[in-house]
Amino acid sequence: MSFTYVQVFLVACLVALCSGSETKTCPQNEVYLTCGPSCQTECESLNKPCLIRHIRCPDDLTVILIENIDLLCPADVKTSNDKSQTARICGQFTSLVDDLQHIQNGNVLILATTSNLELVNTALRRPGRFKNEIFIHPPNEREREEILILLLRKESELGSEDKVELAKWVASRTPGYVGADLVSLVNFANRERCKGGAVSNNLTSLQFYKQLFTDALKMVKASSLRGTDVSIISSDLTFDHIGGMESLKKSLSVSILSSFKNPEAFRRFGLQPPKGILLYGPPGCAKTMIAKCLANEANMTFIATSGAEIYSPYVGDAEKFILKIFNTARKNAPCLIFFDEIDALVGSRQIGTSGSDVQTRLLSTLLTEMDGIGMKIQSANRSSSSQILIVGATNRPDVLDSALMRPGRFDRLIHVPAPDLMSRQKILAVYGKKMPFSSDVNIDELAQETANFSGADLYNLCNEAALNAITKNLEADVISMEDFRNVLREMKPSLTVQQINWYKNFEKQHVLHSTRTEYIGKSKVIKVRLPTLDVDIECNLALENSRYD
Missing domain, CATH: 3.40.50.300 (P-loop containing nucleotide triphosphate hydrolases)
Incomplete structure (x- = not known):
């Protein structure tokens, strides 16, 4: 059970349900709330008669909630700072739990929480003590949507339909987020709105809030990802x-x-x-x-x-x-x-x-x-x-x-093959949108002259052409075709025909689906059949020097 869940609220709801009351707290029932570190000294001096005196009304329901029980009774006593004290506390606590079963008319329920089940002493995890183990999973997308709808109910600028759409949009982008993470996310977005962090000009209320949450998602991460050495990478690539x-x-x-x-x-x-x-x-x-x-x-x-x-x-x-x-x-x-x-x-x-x-x-x-x-x-x-x-x-x-x-x-x-002629044209066109190509740059000609170039080679080609333009004139603001030609005279492709053919042969030996090839004019149409989906995919590839035949 993650520490970000509101375990105390769940216990209060449980007590209210057992008593038949609709309120969150019930006066005739008792809830004793303790935490692992703070109750260690009390547990040492606590015994059966003292525990019975604490339970004043044995006829009513009494719930004892112990938070972070892994700190009170750790799994490995040998790793504790004070081995003898920890072993004594764990032994006394298990004895008290066993004694509760013999209390006359005792209507007692003991609940414990932990953020890591593997750290709890195995002596407690047996029938007669804590026999039921309930793991609360992080909310799925539908549950996150319901939580967000509740958190967004006070946003007066959004209509009811916009709130539902916004909650669904945020829920799809927050895998691994728990309730507390979503509360932090909404609070961060509200603070940015108060500070004027997002520009609302020419934006609808829904678009404005989506922009707010887009910025908030960059700052507020799931609690399960904090403090871990596992690399989590955010990407907006499509x-x-x-x-x-x-x-x-x-x-x-x-x-x-x-x-x-x-x-x-x-x-x-x-x-x-x-x-x-x-x-x-x-x-x-x-x-x-x-x-x-x-x-x-x-x-x-x-x-x-x-x-x-x-x-x-x-x-x-x-x-x-x-x-x-x-x-x-x-x-x-x-x-x-x-x-x-x-x-x-x-x-x-x-x-x-x-x-x-x-x-x-x-x-x-x-x-x-x-x-x-x-x-x-x-x-x-x-x-x-x-x-x-x-x-x-x-x-x-x-x-x-x-x-x-x-x-x-x-x-x-x-x-993932080496780019063919058509792919090289599109790759150069993508870089042409990011870099200032001159009007005399012929992408089709460059694609023809870059056979056996990989995508990384084409990226390096554009960078070297830009450096060539700056070297000739620091005031230059475009990359000309002459810059590309200067670079191509010295740059060689990193791939060879033998390498490309080797991967093609490996694909033929380990193909996982049936393919059927047809030729229409100068184009090769490959019809791929995926058996698990029972669909056909038609792919048009331009022939180039019979390398793909």
Whole structure:
């Protein structure tokens, strides 16, 4: 149970329901509220007769609420500062809990709260003591919408329909937020409104509030993400920022995004959303960017990591970090976990030197977490595991273990190819909107002269052309075609035809769906059939030097 929940309010409501009263507090019932650290000295001197005297009306309901019980009775007494005192307190407390069962006509209910169930002493977690364990999951999107509607009810500038629409809009962008986080978010937006932080000129009330909450979301993060060393990346990238690759973007939208945007349609046909996808292809071809776009398009929390962040000189720390990543993802579902250069993180066990190799241990941990076997009790939500998408990126798909490549783990093996002629034109056009290209810059000609260039090469080409223009004239305000030609005389592509053909051959050997190719004029039409969705996708690719034949 997270510390941000209003446990005391829930207990008060429980007492009121048990007494048949509609009020939040009931005078004939008693609620004893204590917290872990403050009741340690009292618990040492407390005994059965003293406890009975505290319960003045045994015929009525008495509720004893103990907050942060993990501080009173920790799981590992050996790690406590005062071992003997902690062991004595824990023993006395368990004895008192057992004695409450023998109180005559005792109508006593003991409730305890904790933010980490694993830190509670196991002696308390058995039948006869705290036999029922209730985990309060973070609110889902629908529950967050209901909370926001209550928080926005005092906003007089918004109509009832606008409040519902605003609550739905904010709820879709706050995965992992609990009630207290949403209260902080609304309060921050109201403070910015009072300070005039957002401009309301030529904006409707709804647009004005959306702008306020957009700024607030950059500052107020989910409490589960604070104080953790797991990298959470915010991104506003969409598929429109990626030039070209229309067939790939359409395939991802149909097979991946639709399962998270319209889960009801998938449930209606008994379909499960994909657990993972592997993006492979030449370096510099936007694999990382595609992962960021997927997370933003589906309104998912984006967790990114790599081998350099996971590896540790201490035995077992790398495996613990993998567990921490997945537990954080479950608390902030829907979530996308991105493993960059996954081949360096978990390679094939056939290539490993010994069974104790760190890559073998990491692979075993990763496979266990992907299957959902390693979930802790308090993070085991039925729906959270199905709302986690694992994306891996690699330039060496051939060195990955076959256990990772099977359906149910990496369900999709997606080839991110080097940009063809049409893609290079669109990539250069995207950069042309961001950089001051001169009117004499011929994008079609540049695309023709940049065969085998990756997306990163094209970005570097534009930067070098801009530097060339500044070097010639510090007062220059545009990039001319001559600047591009000067750079192209010295710049060579980072990719070769052999590299591109190697990835094409790997795709043919590991294709997961049937393809049918037809030729119409000078265009090649690839009809891709996705068996899980039973749909056809038609992709038009321009032929270029028969490289894609």
